[in-house]
Amino acid sequence: MSKITEQVEQMVLPIMEELNLELVDIEFVKEGRNWFLRVYVDNPEAPIDIDSCAVVSEKLSEVLDKNDPIEQNYFLEVSSPGAERPLKKEKDFEKALGSFIYIKTYEPIEDEKEFEGYLNAYDDEQVTIEIKIKTRRKTIAIERSKIAVIRLAIDFSAKLD
Structure with a gap:
């Protein structure tokens, strides 16, 4: 895990706990000219929905704006890991x-x-x-x-x- 993803993980875990969601993975990757911070979340009790992803995105954006751990411009994406989710933990x-x-x-x-x-x-x-x-x-x-x-x-x- 990179330093940035570790820092973001520390910021997003309290949000996950508050919303009773599970953090699946975090990626910080460059694709073409753009950087993407991707946060994959799931709901252990039901399929994750777009509204839950939007709430996580909103809350995480606020925390990221306050703490600003990433120097370059990037796009924040919060989504489900999908059917082909990684096995990490x-x-x-x-x-x-x-x-x-x-x-x-x-x-x-x-x-x-x-x-x-x-x-x-x-x-x-x-x-x-x-x-x-x-x-x-x-x-x-x-x-x-x-x-x-x-x-x-x-x-x-x-x-x-």
């Missing part, structure tokens, strides 16, 4: 057990850098997923230190009932 992994996930690694594992499959297990050292290769199923353990991206994914191959 212990509780994210716990909730995702048995779910379809996407993993991208820093280096190839068995000649692949991208994996999609069902999360079978996880601990501090590794993540275990079950992938499907044609009609065969295979379990792969991936060291967490080798994972660049891990998030929920949508399984388009699943048959509809």
Whole structure:
């Protein structure tokens, strides 16, 4: 986490607590000429709605204007993490057990850098997923230190009932 995202996290956590929402992730990224501060929030009890995102945005804007931790101009975006939310915290992994996930690694594992499959297990050292290769199923353990991206994914191959 960068210094800016850490500072923003400290500012947004009291707002999350007050509104009974969950902070999922914070990004501060440059895209083209513009900088974006993206704050992803969720509601643990119901789907997050646009009104909740607007309230967080308004309250966070006030705090950011007061404390001003970011030198350059930027756009603030507050939104839901969506269906393909990242897995960052212990509780994210716990909730995702048995779910379809996407993993991208820093280096190839068995000649692949991208994996999609069902999360079978996880601990501090590794993540275990079950992938499907044609009609065969295979379990792969991936060291967490080798994972660049891990998030929920949508399984388009699943048959509809």
